[in-house]
Amino acid sequence: MRQLIKLLSIGSIVFLLSLSSFSQQTNEMQKFLEKAAAYEENAPDSALIYYRKVIPDLIYNSESFNNWINEANNSVKYFVAVALAQSGRIEISKGQKTKGINNLELSFEIASNINNDALSIFCSDNLAVAYAQAKSYEKAITYFKHSQFLYEKTNNINGIAYCLGNIGAIYANMDNLYGAATYYEQLLNLQRKSGQGIGSVSDILNIAMLYTRLNENSKAFRFWEMALKESLETNNKQYLGLIYSNLGSIHYKTTQYDRALVFYNKFLEHSEETQNLRDIVLALNNIAIIQFHKNNLNESVQYWELALQKAMQTGQGQVVFDALINLSNIYNLLGNHNQSIIYYEQYLALAKQINDPVFTARSLIGMAEIQFQAGNYNKSRDYYIEAYDTYNTTKKFAEASKINNLIAQTYIREYKINEGIAQYRNALDYNLHSDSLILADTYHGMADAFRMLRQFESADIYYQAALKIYTFKNKTDKAASIINAMAYMQEVNGDLPKAVVLYEQALSMAAASGNKEAGAAIYNNLGVVYRQLGDLPRARNSYLKAMTIYEQINNQDAIAYCYNNLGIIYELSGDLENASIYYEKSLTIKKNTLDVQGLSTSLLNIGNIQKLQGNFDKARDYYEQALALSEQINDSQGIAVVLANLAALYIEIGDYYKTIAYANQSKQISEAGGFLSSLRESYRQLAWAYAAINDNTQAEEAYLKVTSINHEEIDRNFSILSESEKEMFFKTVENDFARFHSFALERFDENPSISIHVYNNLLKNKGLLLKSSTAMRNAILGSKNEFLIKTFDLWIQLKQEIARLYTLPVSERDTDVEQLEEQANSLERTLVRNSAEFSQFDKSVNVYWEDIKNKLEANEAAIEFTNFKHLQGEVIYCALIITKKSDYPVMIPLFKESQLESLMGAFAGNNYQYINNIYGRLVQPEVKLYELIWMPLVKYLTGVNKVYISPSGLLHKVSFAAISKGQSGYIIDDYEIYNLSTTAHSLALMDVVIDENKALALFGGINYTINSKNKSWKYLPGTLEEIDIIEKIASNTITDIKRIAGNYATEEMFKEYAPHSNILHIATHGFFYPDPELIDNLMDFEIQFEDVQFRGGTPSFGFNNFVRNNNPLMRSGLVFAGVNDYWTGEKEISGDDGVLTALEVINIDLRKTELVVMSACETGLGEIKGSEGVYGLQRSFKMAGASYLIMSLWQVPDKETSEFMSLFYEFLSSGNSLTKAFAKTQKIMREKYDPYFWAAFVLIE
Structure with missing residues (x-):
C-alpha cells in the first residue's frame, strides 16, 4: 500500500x-x-x-x-x-x-x-x-x-x-x-x-490488490494485467511472482481453470528461476488444486506430492498438512483406500505431535471416515473410539455424543442393528439439551435402525422426536430426510397415498434447502411408488431426474439403483432387452461396492428376466444368490421378495408343491413384517398353485386374500389420485380380479357361494373411476368451501384449455398440452385429497349383493354381466343373477367374445343391412343375439318381469330392447329392462316426471354452414320439425322452454344454457370414431339408404383433430352451428369450433340436469375400457352430473327419429314417468318399423 x-x-x-x-x-x-x-x-x-x-x-x-x-x-x-x-x-x-x-x-x-x-x-x-x-x-x-x-x-x-x-x-x-x-x-x-x-508498478498493484480484496474480479484482472504489462515493458521482475499468482487466483475463482493453469505455471517457472522455494511450494499447491477441480485426479496427485516434498524441505508445516490430507482424500476418491490410509496415517502422526487434543480428535475422526468408506468398519470404530476417549478426557461431551452416533453407524453398516441401537442409547446418556441437534441426530439414527429392523412403530416415535427438533432449528434438509424415511415406511406398509403425500412434502423441502442429492433420493423413491401405482411414464421420469443429479455428483451407488429401477420399467413394459441391459449395468456397479442389499436386488431382477425368457435354471441360480445375500444381512423384506419370486418360478416350471412351500415361507415373513406387496404376491402364487393341484378350498382362500388386499389398496389410493392416475393404478390389480372370476366360474358348481364375492367385486369395481370422479365433483360443489370451489374452477379452466388445444393440430398449439395435463393432474390430486372427508365415494362403493337382493321385489331380478380371460386366454362373458329368493347370485357362462364379435364385428356398423343382419326385420326376426345372450338366463327368471341389467364389454353396443325371440316378439315384451352402469344403482332409482317447474332447452334445425362452401355436415330438416313439435307438446306442461336453432345453435350457446336446464334435447349430428390405430381397417360404411337423411358423420372429415386423436373423449361428440367453417380448416379457430366433444362435456356442470336426449347418431358409442365401460359422450354426460341419458347406438334416420321423439315427449308430457314414456314409445315404434329405425335409442341411468 x-x-x-x-x-x-x-x-x-x-x-x-x-x-x-x-x-x-x-x-x-x-x-x-x-x-x-x-x-x-x-x-x-x-x-x-x-x-x-x-x-x-x-x-x-x-x-x-x-x-x-x-x-x-x-x-x-x-x-x-x-x-x-x-x-x-x-x-x-x-x-x-x-x-x-x-x-x-x-x-x-x-x-x-x-x-x-x-x-x-x-x-x-x-x-x-x-x-x-x-x-x-x-x-x-x-x-x-x-x-x-x-x-x-x-x-x-x-x-x-x-x-x-x-x-x-x-x-x-x-x-x-x-x-x-x-x-x-x-x-x-x-x-x-x-x-x-501510467504510474509505477507499485501504484498499479495497490489498486489490483484492493479490487482483489473486494472480489471485484473483472476490475482486479484489468489492473493485474496492467501491472504485468508494465513489469514486462520495464523489465521489472520484482513483482512478477505476485502478479502471476494473483492472475491465476482470479481465473480460478471465476472457474476458468485452463487460464488459471497458464498463470500458475508461469508463477512456478518464475519461482524456480528466482529459486524462491516458498513460492515454488505455493505454485505447486495451486496447480494441484486446479487439476483436482478439472477432475484430473492423477495429475493433482503428482503436484501434491511435489508440493509435499518441497514443503518438507522448507519446513512449511501448513502446506505439509494440506498436502497430506488432500492426497489422502484424492486417493480415496480414486478408490485406492490403502494409499489414502497411508497418507492419512502420516497426517495423523503429525497431528498428534501438535499436542492439541481437539485437533487430534478431529484427525482421528478423519481416519475413521476413510476406514469407514473402505469398508473397514472395525478399524473405523477403533479410531472413532480413540476420538471419543479424547473428547471425554477434555470434557467435550457434546462432541463425544456425536462420536457415539458415528460408532453406531459402523455397527449398522455391519448389519449389527441391535448393537447400533445400543450405541445410540449411550449417546442419550449425555443429557443433551432437549433441542440439541446432536440429540436430533441420535433420534434420527435410532429411527433408521428400527426402520431397518422393520419395527416401524418404534421408528416413527424417534423420527417424530428428531423432526420436532430439526423443524425448530430450521434444518430443512434434515427434516426432509426424516419425512422421506417416514414416506418409505408408509410405502412398505402399502399405504401409497400417504407415501406420495410425504414424498412430495420431502421433495419440496429438499428443493427449498438446495440439497440436490436429497432431492434425487426422493425422486427415486417417488418413482418406486408411481411404478406400484401403475404410472410407468411418471415413474420413469422420476428415475431419470434422480439419475441426472447422481451423475452430476458421481454417486455410483445411487446411479446403480437408478439403472435397476429403469430396468424394472422396461421389464414391466415388455422390453426385456433394455431391461436386461440396465440390470447388468446396475449389477456391474454393485459388485464393486459394499451394498449387499443392492447387489441382492440386482441379482433378483436379472433372475426375473431369465425367467421371462424361459431360462429357468439360470433364473433359479440368480434367485438363490439373491436369497443368500438377503439372508446374510438379515433383510427380511428382501428374503420375502426373493421367496415369492422363487414361488413364481416353480409355477412356470410346473412344480406346484415347491411353489406352495416357497410362497408359504414368503407369506409368513411378509405377515410378520407387514410387507404388503410381497404378501399379495405370496397369496397370488398360492392361489394359482393350489388351483393347479385342484385344492380349490385353499385356492379360494388365497384368491380372497389377494382381492381383499387389492380392495384395501383401492380405498387408500383413490383418496389422493387423479382420474388418469386411478386408471393406471387399477390396471395393476385388474388381472387379479379377472383370474379370480375365472376361477370362481370353475368352482361355482362345487361352492356356489363363491359367486357372492364375484358379484360384490363387480358392484365395487364397475365404473369405479366414474363413481370416484363424480363423488369428488358433487362433494366440492356442494361443500361451500371457498378454497376448494376456487381450486375446482381453476381445474375446470385448465381442462377446458386442454380440450381446446386437442382440437388443434400439434403444429398450431401455442402451449405444451402435456405440461397443462400435469398441472391439471396436480390440481385434481389436491381436490381429491381435500374433498375425501365429505365425499360420498365410500358410500357408493360399499354396496353388497345382499343390499340388492333385499331391495328387489318378487317380480324383479338384477343381472350383472361380466367378461374376463378364461383358461387358455379366451375372453368369455358371464351373467350373475339375483332375485328376491336367491341364496347367492347364480353365475352363468354365456359365450366367448369371439362369438359376439363374429356376429357384430369389431366395430359397430351403421348401415341398414348391417343392423338387419344382427337384429332382423319386423317381418323376418333374427334370434342369434337371443340365443347367445338371453336364452341361457330365461330359466332363472321365472316369475320375473322387471330386470335391472348392467352390461359389460361389447354388450354396451347391444340394444337389449331389440333382442328378438323370433316370431313371439322381443324380450322387452316379457320384461321391463332397466339399463344401468351398475345394479347398485337399482337401490336408489329416481324416475323423471315433467312438471311446470322444469326447464327445457331444445337444440335443432342447426345451420352447420355459415360462411363455408363445404358441406361436410349436411343440414337435417327433420331436426327443426322435431324441436318445433316437442316445444308445442311440452308447452302444455312446461313454461320455461328455450328453443335454439339456425345460426344461434352454437356450441357456446349450449354451454351457456345446459347448466340451467333440467331437460336437454339435442337434435343434431353425432359421431364416434374408433381408435386411430385401427381406423385404417374401417370399411367405408354406407351413409344413405334410398333417400334417407342420417344424423351422423363419416370418418372422412376433421381427420387430424378428431378422427386421428389419441384421446377417446375427443373422438366422440356432437356438432353445432358453423362446424363446417372449421371442419376442413377454412376458418381459423379463435373460440368454440362447432364441435362439442365428450372431453368438453365433462367440464360443464349438469348436476341440475335430469335428462339429456341426444337425438343424434352414435352418441351411445365410445371406446370400451374394462370395468369402466364406454368412454364417450355417455361417460362424459354422467360425469358432468346428468341423471338419465337417451342415446343412440348407430346412425339414426332423420324422419323416424323425429317420430320417435315426438311420441316420447307426448307420453312424457301426459304424466308418464321417463321409463314408462320410453317403454311406450318403443312399443309403438316396434309395431311399425324394423329395429333399425327405433332400437338405436337406449335409455341409460
Whole structure:
C-alpha cells in the first residue's frame, strides 16, 4: 500500500512578505523566527523558545483570539501563523501531538484569514499527516481534501498526486476498499493525463490488490494485467511472482481453470528461476488444486506430492498438512483406500505431535471416515473410539455424543442393528439439551435402525422426536430426510397415498434447502411408488431426474439403483432387452461396492428376466444368490421378495408343491413384517398353485386374500389420485380380479357361494373411476368451501384449455398440452385429497349383493354381466343373477367374445343391412343375439318381469330392447329392462316426471354452414320439425322452454344454457370414431339408404383433430352451428369450433340436469375400457352430473327419429314417468318399423 509522506519543511515560507510592510514589532518577530530556524535542526527545544516569543499568549483563549485576529495587521498575523506552524511541527515530532495539532490548527485558521494559500497548504498537509498517524482518519481526509483543492488552484500536479495517494492510503487503512480504489484510480488517471506514464508498478498493484480484496474480479484482472504489462515493458521482475499468482487466483475463482493453469505455471517457472522455494511450494499447491477441480485426479496427485516434498524441505508445516490430507482424500476418491490410509496415517502422526487434543480428535475422526468408506468398519470404530476417549478426557461431551452416533453407524453398516441401537442409547446418556441437534441426530439414527429392523412403530416415535427438533432449528434438509424415511415406511406398509403425500412434502423441502442429492433420493423413491401405482411414464421420469443429479455428483451407488429401477420399467413394459441391459449395468456397479442389499436386488431382477425368457435354471441360480445375500444381512423384506419370486418360478416350471412351500415361507415373513406387496404376491402364487393341484378350498382362500388386499389398496389410493392416475393404478390389480372370476366360474358348481364375492367385486369395481370422479365433483360443489370451489374452477379452466388445444393440430398449439395435463393432474390430486372427508365415494362403493337382493321385489331380478380371460386366454362373458329368493347370485357362462364379435364385428356398423343382419326385420326376426345372450338366463327368471341389467364389454353396443325371440316378439315384451352402469344403482332409482317447474332447452334445425362452401355436415330438416313439435307438446306442461336453432345453435350457446336446464334435447349430428390405430381397417360404411337423411358423420372429415386423436373423449361428440367453417380448416379457430366433444362435456356442470336426449347418431358409442365401460359422450354426460341419458347406438334416420321423439315427449308430457314414456314409445315404434329405425335409442341411468 502507498505510504504516507514525511512532514514538509516550512523554512522557505518565512521570507515571502514584502519588507516594506515590516514594523518594529514585525522586525523583532522576524529576528525570533530566524533564531528559531537556526536552532531547529540541532536544538529543537531552543527553537521552540524563540517560536513561542513570537506567539502572543492571548492566542490560546478563543475569545481573545477572535479579537486579536480582527485587530492585528496581516504581517503580524503572518509571523504568528509561521511560529505556530513551526512550533506545532516540532511539538508533534517530540510526541506532544495534542499541543502540536492545536498550534497547526490555529496557524491554518490565521493563514486562511489572510488568504495565504502556501501557508494553508503547509498546515493542512501536516495536519492531515498528524491526524492520519493518530488514526483520526476522517479529519485527515478533510485536511488532505483541502490541500488537494489548493493544489488544483495552482495546477500543482505533484501536490494533487500527493493528496490523492494519501487519501487512498487512509481509506485502505479504514478498510474502505472501494474508497481507496477510487482515489488510486484518480491518481493513475492524473499521471496518465499529465504525461507521467501510467504510474509505477507499485501504484498499479495497490489498486489490483484492493479490487482483489473486494472480489471485484473483472476490475482486479484489468489492473493485474496492467501491472504485468508494465513489469514486462520495464523489465521489472520484482513483482512478477505476485502478479502471476494473483492472475491465476482470479481465473480460478471465476472457474476458468485452463487460464488459471497458464498463470500458475508461469508463477512456478518464475519461482524456480528466482529459486524462491516458498513460492515454488505455493505454485505447486495451486496447480494441484486446479487439476483436482478439472477432475484430473492423477495429475493433482503428482503436484501434491511435489508440493509435499518441497514443503518438507522448507519446513512449511501448513502446506505439509494440506498436502497430506488432500492426497489422502484424492486417493480415496480414486478408490485406492490403502494409499489414502497411508497418507492419512502420516497426517495423523503429525497431528498428534501438535499436542492439541481437539485437533487430534478431529484427525482421528478423519481416519475413521476413510476406514469407514473402505469398508473397514472395525478399524473405523477403533479410531472413532480413540476420538471419543479424547473428547471425554477434555470434557467435550457434546462432541463425544456425536462420536457415539458415528460408532453406531459402523455397527449398522455391519448389519449389527441391535448393537447400533445400543450405541445410540449411550449417546442419550449425555443429557443433551432437549433441542440439541446432536440429540436430533441420535433420534434420527435410532429411527433408521428400527426402520431397518422393520419395527416401524418404534421408528416413527424417534423420527417424530428428531423432526420436532430439526423443524425448530430450521434444518430443512434434515427434516426432509426424516419425512422421506417416514414416506418409505408408509410405502412398505402399502399405504401409497400417504407415501406420495410425504414424498412430495420431502421433495419440496429438499428443493427449498438446495440439497440436490436429497432431492434425487426422493425422486427415486417417488418413482418406486408411481411404478406400484401403475404410472410407468411418471415413474420413469422420476428415475431419470434422480439419475441426472447422481451423475452430476458421481454417486455410483445411487446411479446403480437408478439403472435397476429403469430396468424394472422396461421389464414391466415388455422390453426385456433394455431391461436386461440396465440390470447388468446396475449389477456391474454393485459388485464393486459394499451394498449387499443392492447387489441382492440386482441379482433378483436379472433372475426375473431369465425367467421371462424361459431360462429357468439360470433364473433359479440368480434367485438363490439373491436369497443368500438377503439372508446374510438379515433383510427380511428382501428374503420375502426373493421367496415369492422363487414361488413364481416353480409355477412356470410346473412344480406346484415347491411353489406352495416357497410362497408359504414368503407369506409368513411378509405377515410378520407387514410387507404388503410381497404378501399379495405370496397369496397370488398360492392361489394359482393350489388351483393347479385342484385344492380349490385353499385356492379360494388365497384368491380372497389377494382381492381383499387389492380392495384395501383401492380405498387408500383413490383418496389422493387423479382420474388418469386411478386408471393406471387399477390396471395393476385388474388381472387379479379377472383370474379370480375365472376361477370362481370353475368352482361355482362345487361352492356356489363363491359367486357372492364375484358379484360384490363387480358392484365395487364397475365404473369405479366414474363413481370416484363424480363423488369428488358433487362433494366440492356442494361443500361451500371457498378454497376448494376456487381450486375446482381453476381445474375446470385448465381442462377446458386442454380440450381446446386437442382440437388443434400439434403444429398450431401455442402451449405444451402435456405440461397443462400435469398441472391439471396436480390440481385434481389436491381436490381429491381435500374433498375425501365429505365425499360420498365410500358410500357408493360399499354396496353388497345382499343390499340388492333385499331391495328387489318378487317380480324383479338384477343381472350383472361380466367378461374376463378364461383358461387358455379366451375372453368369455358371464351373467350373475339375483332375485328376491336367491341364496347367492347364480353365475352363468354365456359365450366367448369371439362369438359376439363374429356376429357384430369389431366395430359397430351403421348401415341398414348391417343392423338387419344382427337384429332382423319386423317381418323376418333374427334370434342369434337371443340365443347367445338371453336364452341361457330365461330359466332363472321365472316369475320375473322387471330386470335391472348392467352390461359389460361389447354388450354396451347391444340394444337389449331389440333382442328378438323370433316370431313371439322381443324380450322387452316379457320384461321391463332397466339399463344401468351398475345394479347398485337399482337401490336408489329416481324416475323423471315433467312438471311446470322444469326447464327445457331444445337444440335443432342447426345451420352447420355459415360462411363455408363445404358441406361436410349436411343440414337435417327433420331436426327443426322435431324441436318445433316437442316445444308445442311440452308447452302444455312446461313454461320455461328455450328453443335454439339456425345460426344461434352454437356450441357456446349450449354451454351457456345446459347448466340451467333440467331437460336437454339435442337434435343434431353425432359421431364416434374408433381408435386411430385401427381406423385404417374401417370399411367405408354406407351413409344413405334410398333417400334417407342420417344424423351422423363419416370418418372422412376433421381427420387430424378428431378422427386421428389419441384421446377417446375427443373422438366422440356432437356438432353445432358453423362446424363446417372449421371442419376442413377454412376458418381459423379463435373460440368454440362447432364441435362439442365428450372431453368438453365433462367440464360443464349438469348436476341440475335430469335428462339429456341426444337425438343424434352414435352418441351411445365410445371406446370400451374394462370395468369402466364406454368412454364417450355417455361417460362424459354422467360425469358432468346428468341423471338419465337417451342415446343412440348407430346412425339414426332423420324422419323416424323425429317420430320417435315426438311420441316420447307426448307420453312424457301426459304424466308418464321417463321409463314408462320410453317403454311406450318403443312399443309403438316396434309395431311399425324394423329395429333399425327405433332400437338405436337406449335409455341409460
